[in-house]
Amino acid sequence: MSRPHEAAGGDGAVRMTAARSTGDAGSMRRLARSLGPLVVSLMAAGAVLAGCASATDVSTTDKPGAYTVSASATGGRLAWARAHERAMTEANDYCESRGMQTSVAYERTDGIEAFQQHGAVLRFECHPKF
Incomplete structure (x- = not known):
């Protein structure tokens, strides 16, 4: 007696194809399931590396009417841009x-390094709006 996937003829060929495609789909599902935690971990790591920027309080300098603020950020090559943006925000708000x-x-x-702070x-002054 022959097994269904070995049967000759149109019906057997359909069953063989169905068995093969089900096996491929099952393999893909297993692969997706095994990669799922990895993808989630990579996304979480990316979110952590993207990080936030923090800033000091605005402080006065020895020059009257001049102020300074510092900011820092970590994660990624463009962390300096987030630090710059945070310092500018603090100065503008002040x-x-x-x-x-x-x-x-x-x-x-x-x-400039990806994983350093x-x-x-900024040293800035506040002037009247025109």
């Missing part, structure tokens, strides 16, 4: 809370 606008006098950014330092 001046706007006084009804003024920000004028950046000096900026320094550092950090990147930073930005």
Whole structure:
């Protein structure tokens, strides 16, 4: 007696094809199930590496009307951009809370390696809005 996937003729060929495609689909499902945790882990690691930026409080300098703020961020090659953005936000918020606008006098950014802390330092003044 022959097994269904070995049967000759149109019916047997259909069964053989169905068995083969079911096996392929089963393999794909097993692969997707085994890769699922890996994909989730990689996405979580990416979210952690994307990270946030933190900033110091705005402080005065020895020059009257001049202020400084520092910010830092980690994760990825563009962390310096997040640090810059956070420092600019702090400076803008500080001046706007006084009804003024920000004028950046000096900026320094550092950090180019993907997994190191990147930073930005701003020295700025607040000037009246025109």
